[in-house]
Amino acid sequence: MSKTVLIVDDSTSLRQVVAMTLKSQGFEVLEGCDGKDALTKLDGRKIHLIVSDLNMPNMDGLTFVREVKKNATYKFVPIIMLTTESDDKLKAEGQAAGLKAWMVKPFKPEQMLQAVNKLVA
Amino acid sequence: MNNQAPTRTAAAWALPLGGLVLSLGLLGVSVAVPQTLVAGFFGVVAVALAFLTGKLTLSPSQAAQPAPADWAEPTAVVQAQDDSELRKVGSVWVPTLENQLNTANKQMEQGIVSLTEAFGDIHSKLNDIVKTATQAADVLGASGSGQGGLAGEVSHSLTGMLDAFKQSLHEKAEMFKEVKGFISSTDELKKMATSVEELAAKTNLLALNAAIEAARAGEEGRGFSIVADEVRKLSMLSAETGLKIRERVQDISSAARRAGDGAVRMEASDQHMLNHANTTVASVVTQFHAVTEPLETASQQIIHNTQVVSSSLNNAVVHFQFQDRVSQIVGHVCDSLEHLKSQTEEGLLGLDVQALMTDLEKNYTMAEERINHSSSHVTKVASKAAPASKASAHVEFFDTAPATAPAAKADEDITFF
Numbered sequence: 001m002s003k004t005v006l007i008v009d010d011s012t013s014l015r016q017v018v019a020m021t022l023k024s025q026g027f028e029v030l031e032g033c034d035g036k037d038a039l040t041k042l043d044g045r046k047i048h049l050i051v052s053d054l055n056m057p058n059m060d061g062l063t064f065v066r067e068v069k070k071n072a073t074y075k076f077v078p079i080i081m082l083t084t085e086s087d088d089k090l091k092a093e094g095q096a097a098g099l100k101a102w103m104v105k106p107f108k109p110e111q112m113l114q115a116v117n118k119l120v121a
Numbered sequence: 122m123n124n125q126a127p128t129r130t131a132a133a134w135a136l137p138l139g140g141l142v143l144s145l146g147l148l149g150v151s152v153a154v155p156q157t158l159v160a161g162f163f164g165v166v167a168v169a170l171a172f173l174t175g176k177l178t179l180s181p182s183q184a185a186q187p188a189p190a191d192w193a194e195p196t197a198v199v200q201a202q203d204d205s206e207l208r209k210v211g212s213v214w215v216p217t218l219e220n221q222l223n224t225a226n227k228q229m230e231q232g233i234v235s236l237t238e239a240f241g242d243i244h245s246k247l248n249d250i251v252k253t254a255t256q257a258a259d260v261l262g263a264s265g266s267g268q269g270g271l272a273g274e275v276s277h278s279l280t281g282m283l284d285a286f287k288q289s290l291h292e293k294a295e296m297f298k299e300v301k302g303f304i305s306s307t308d309e310l311k312k313m314a315t316s317v318e319e320l321a322a323k324t325n326l327l328a329l330n331a332a333i334e335a336a337r338a339g340e341e342g343r344g345f346s347i348v349a350d351e352v353r354k355l356s357m358l359s360a361e362t363g364l365k366i367r368e369r370v371q372d373i374s375s376a377a378r379r380a381g382d383g384a385v386r387m388e389a390s391d392q393h394m395l396n397h398a399n400t401t402v403a404s405v406v407t408q409f410h411a412v413t414e415p416l417e418t419a420s421q422q423i424i425h426n427t428q429v430v431s432s433s434l435n436n437a438v439v440h441f442q443f444q445d446r447v448s449q450i451v452g453h454v455c456d457s458l459e460h461l462k463s464q465t466e467e468g469l470l471g472l473d474v475q476a477l478m479t480d481l482e483k484n485y486t487m488a489e490e491r492i493n494h495s496s497s498h499v500t501k502v503a504s505k506a507a508p509a510s511k512a513s514a515h516v517e518f519f520d521t522a523p524a525t526a527p528a529a530k531a532d533e534d535i536t537f538f
Contacts, residue, residue, distance in 0.1 A: 009445075011230075011444065011445040011448065012230065012234045013230060013233040013234050013237050013441050013442075013444045013445060014442060014444075014445040016234065016237040016238065016241060016438075016441075017237060017438055017439055017441055017442055019241075020237070020240075020241045020244060020435070020438055021435070021439070023245075024244065024248065024435065054486075055449070055486060083486065084445070084446055084449060084486045084487045085486040085487075086488070087486075091517065094519075095519040099519055100518060100519055101516055101517060101518045101519060102516070102517045102519070103515065103516045103517075104515050104516075105442055105445065105446065106439070106440075106442040106443070106446070107439075107442070107515070107516075108439070108515075109435060109436070109439055111515060111516055114516075115516050115518070118518070
């Protein structure tokens, strides 16, 4: 049975690129255009991993991560932050919020797949 | 609000503001957009910024020369004119630039989304081709399972059929051996029947002699004469039976010899048929190989080439990530322009370039932006995005250890904490 990944990013093209990379390896993909929209996808369905952007309108990535960690059903779902930001302070905030990995854009497909496979294994 | 230079003129603002504008222009120019139209927008914005820089920047010689007498105006009037022009910059020029940038940004995003969808569709179809070609290659013999594929299967089936045929011929040959053995037995039976006849003839002669001797003995030999007569009758019956046996065996022997002759002819025919079948099967298998091997090679070539194209396509699509980065840079430029607009509402005295730069820097998320910011006073542009192959700590993994746990690199691209 294929694994499901939720991609959260306000950039449609970026969501498409991540989705294409994951779908090519047999992953099912869900998409959210920001943190607020992504929270509506957490409706009880099985999600194995979340890949989220940091800077987004309505609800940013760190707030979204904290909201996910409050959700009893999804608090153990591993989350990768995929962002252009590489500031160490923000990374520390992300780690404290419960992130499993921090990936700097632009990503390499094999790098993304390696990280995803490591975290959904 | 700037309150430290209340008597500054436009010329005094020119250099720092020119630096800011040049910085924004460089950010605009640094965007590597493949679409001519979008690049045109960014180009127009960059030229406009450069024009403003030129308008606002006085050369040292110009600044040093005293103004001609007929240019001399009261400072308050000059200040008022400068403020009026500056407000126009905020109310007319900056919104125009923002509109151009936003339009370029939207068009670029729409184009990239369409391209990504189209490439994704092509990528998906290529994957379907690879699956189909792989299945075909598996059937044709490229599965690597050691079964030899379809040609091997055909060869195996035909060889099995030949083996069954050979087995059948072998069993037939065994039966022919039995027939030959039977022919040999009938010869012995014939000899035995002849012996029976000879024994009967001798017994008959013996009984005849016995009857003569009994007659010579007179009344005492009468009983013996009856026995001798019965023995003679039995011997004659034995002779008849022996004759019948010999005739019957002769018939059987003749039939067996005919069967044996037929078997010999059949053996030769079977061997000829077997040789022909062997040759035919070998020829069919060779011809089948001649057809399937090129097909198998073609399938492998299709798989390889399609995978290469698919991989290249995938890598090409990944480069579309630049749109997200460009969009963010343009967004930050627009935010700063908005900030500049709000400052110009208060005239020259409201301008605070340091605040503009500080506010601009706060929004940065990318290394290129910071490089451009720090080098805004020189014409050096971070024109390239950080490459996707950049090795240093591109991915960092966090384990369950405390957030303050030090990082430990696992390899060039992935760092574990």
